Amino acid sequence: MFIGFDYGTASCSVATMQGNTPQMVPLEGDNYFIPSTLCAPTRESVSEYLYRFFNVSPTDKLGEQLLRSAIAANRHEGMELEHDDLIFGQAALERYLDDPEYVYYIKSPKSFLGANGLRDLQIRFFEDLVCSMMVNIKQKAESHLEQQVTQTVIGRPVNFQGLGGEQANQQAESILKNAAKRAGFVxxxxxFEPVAAGLDYESQLTEDKTVLVVDIGGGTTDCSLMRMGPSxxxxxxxxxxxxxxxxxRVGGNDLDIYLAFERVMPSLGRGSKMLNGxxxxxxxxxxxxxxxxxxxxxxxxxxxxxxxxxxxxSEAENPELIDRLLTVHEQTLGYQIVRHAEETKIAMSNQEKFSSILNLxxxxxxxxxxxxxxxxxxxxxxxxxxxxxxxxxxxxxxxPDVIYVTGGSARSPILRSQIEKELPGVPIVSGDFFGSVTAGLARYAQQVFS
Structure with missing residues (x-):
């Protein structure tokens, strides 16, 4: 059986086909989207857990070296992993918010896959990280579908986050492919994610059109100009x-980060001065x-x-502000600040003013x-x-005859207004902001594997 797999920066989702209709698969309770987050007792716990509880072994000597090092580090700390020590999605976020200082938490690992300068062991670790998330999602999908899933089309941005051009893209795709193989996909x-989104929109067309697909994801924005329709x-x-x-490599996460930098970080000392001016x-x-x-x-x-x-x-005019920054360092609170900014951004999608409280x-x-x-x-x-x-x-x-916008941040009235200014008179349409890529991947998988 096949699925379309959107391994996203903000969230992950999968879909299969029922006849000619994409069918999303619930991954977290009744939710079709599971946040791209992971929480573990330590960084080293990820590799050991993947081996011990998901029965996924390394595929080369470097992977074996990483696993040995991880096990040794955990034993040195007196840690014996339990079955519920590695958690994903909303539960991972809640555990991190409950105890941010004493857990390993990562959001949006997809953002790192194309990073420059990654050493071989770091690449193997990211492979373990992605693989553990894929295993979790694959198992949940198989449980819901009541059959084994061995085939998948995975969405990817036109350019991953990374400054290495095509080399960065190849590195990121290789990590995804190796992780998927180890997770059990054959x-x-x-x-491309914008192409997938376009394929889902195409299913609605009754005549051929030239469509500009703008997919504003969590970590990347991709644009594709495509001819599509019945032909x-x-x-x-x-x-x-x-x-x-x-x-x-610009997307919803960047909107959150810039918002946090401009509106939250001044309360932690940004823009303040030292005693020397x-x-x-x-x-x-x-x-x-x-x-x-x-x-x-x-x-x-x-x-x-x-x-x-x-x-x-010690040199600050307002040391109490820098004391807050020290708290961020000591308790690893950067993710909480960005999450607060994200919540503010979402709230501002349908209101003119917003006031909120950040507990830091x-x-x-x-x-x-x-x-x-x-x-x-x-x-x-x-x-x-x-x-x-x-x-x-x-x-x-x-x-284009029409602009098709998708992705969570495409809901932003500010972004839509800027697109309208850039292409006045061209109609803007949108479907499922979060599910169009996944649906298009499932449609493409049906063509590839049927």
Missing amino acids: DIAFQ YRTQTNRKDSLLSHSGY IYMPQVQFWNPIAINNVAAQTDFYMASNLKVLEQLK GGQTLETKIDQSQLEAAISNPVAKIVELIRSTLEQASEK
């Missing part, structure tokens, strides 16, 4: 109907919330940076924001998304 194919629907290879596409270094306020950047997170949370922060506090290590910080402040805060990533649209259109010799 036949594995990939499809193209049965084609397995859509290369000739794909006129142009582009993608970049020099502004506090910006990097110390960016790194803790740059949750899609491995190097930034490592730099902020390393032990040596604690001394730097303590020195900044026992302190309460109030955030107030209106639409103009939100627009200013996220202007940088919004501009990058608009530039992607321009780039896609410049590659092609024609303009």
